[in-house]
Amino acid sequence: MLRTNSDSKRLLTKTIIMERRKFVKSVGLATAAAYIGQKVLANEQSTVKSSVIEGKPAAEFPPLPYAYNALEPYIDARTMEIHYDKHHRAYYTNFLNAIKGTPLEGMALSAVFASISKQPDPVRNNGGGYYNHLFFWNNLGTGSAGPSPELTAAITTAFGSVDKLKEAFSTSAKTRFGSGWAWLYLNAEKKLAVGSSPNQDNPLMDISTIKGTPLLTLDVWEHAYYLKYQNKRADYVDAFWNIVKWEEVNARYQQALKG
Numbered sequence: 001m002l003r004t005n006s007d008s009k010r011l012l013t014k015t016i017i018m019e020r021r022k023f024v025k026s027v028g029l030a031t032a033a034a035y036i037g038q039k040v041l042a043n044e045q046s047t048v049k050s051s052v053i054e055g056k057p058a059a060e061f062p063p064l065p066y067a068y069n070a071l072e073p074y075i076d077a078r079t080m081e082i083h084y085d086k087h088h089r090a091y092y093t094n095f096l097n098a099i100k101g102t103p104l105e106g107m108a109l110s111a112v113f114a115s116i117s118k119q120p121d122p123v124r125n126n127g128g129g130y131y132n133h134l135f136f137w138n139n140l141g142t143g144s145a146g147p148s149p150e151l152t153a154a155i156t157t158a159f160g161s162v163d164k165l166k167e168a169f170s171t172s173a174k175t176r177f178g179s180g181w182a183w184l185y186l187n188a189e190k191k192l193a194v195g196s197s198p199n200q201d202n203p204l205m206d207i208s209t210i211k212g213t214p215l216l217t218l219d220v221w222e223h224a225y226y227l228k229y230q231n232k233r234a235d236y237v238d239a240f241w242n243i244v245k246w247e248e249v250n251a252r253y254q255q256a257l258k259g
């Protein structure tokens with residue numbers, strides 16, 4: 001029987017700790033360390049291995065790597081809460097249901113996407129929705145130092161300057177008709193490129209018109225910005241550059257060059 005407010009707070013804390021322990025046990029320490037987000041401040045620039053994000057789906061829905069209000073004022077807390085807890089969670093649950101009992105169960109996401117053209121729509125849409133959002137949360141944060149010297153050099157070669165890259169990426173994001181995602185990716189020739197994908201598609205999918213290793217993404221579905229920005233997608237896209245976690249992009253670029 002709970003008698004006081006502090007009793008219920010203690011119980012809540014205890015429950016959270018137990019949930020985290022269960023989570024650590026189910027996914028292993030390294031994966032859990034990457035995901036146990038509430039403890040990771042947005043400006044602590046630890047990065048997540050792409051093998052974690054592109055590997056097998058987590059046994060439990062991965063926690064957001066920061067608090068709902070961490071990206072204020074650029075993305076508001078209410079949008080983050082609905083986006084993470086409703087939209088992303090639904091993709092995760094529906095994806096697990098879609099692959100249950102099939103040969104896809106236990107496969108890495110990268111392998112599932114490589115032959116997605118042979119899979120039914122629920123696998124494509126929910127698998128993409130699960131992966132794209134997981135990727136997106138991890139490439140957002142505050143207090144980033146910017147692209148590394150290596151990445152800056154590659155950006156300059158491909159686009160002319162970092163500002164020109166931002167312009168090209170933003171144009172992709174602003175001009176994607178309907179719902180979809182903008183991407184910076186490393187293509188098969190190991191060159192940087194930008195583009196956009198419809199719905200929940202991504203550059204890892206064999207059916208995608210843009211193909212390669214994703215380095216940075218932006219969700220341009222209306223649910224990602226409508227509460228704060230309404231119809232002004234361009235303002236949301238411009239605000240995005242304040243919360244890019246370049247450390248993640250730098251790390252992914254290094255891994256993609258080796259891969």
Ligand code: MN
Pocket residue numbers: 083087133219221223224
């Ligand atoms: Mn979304």
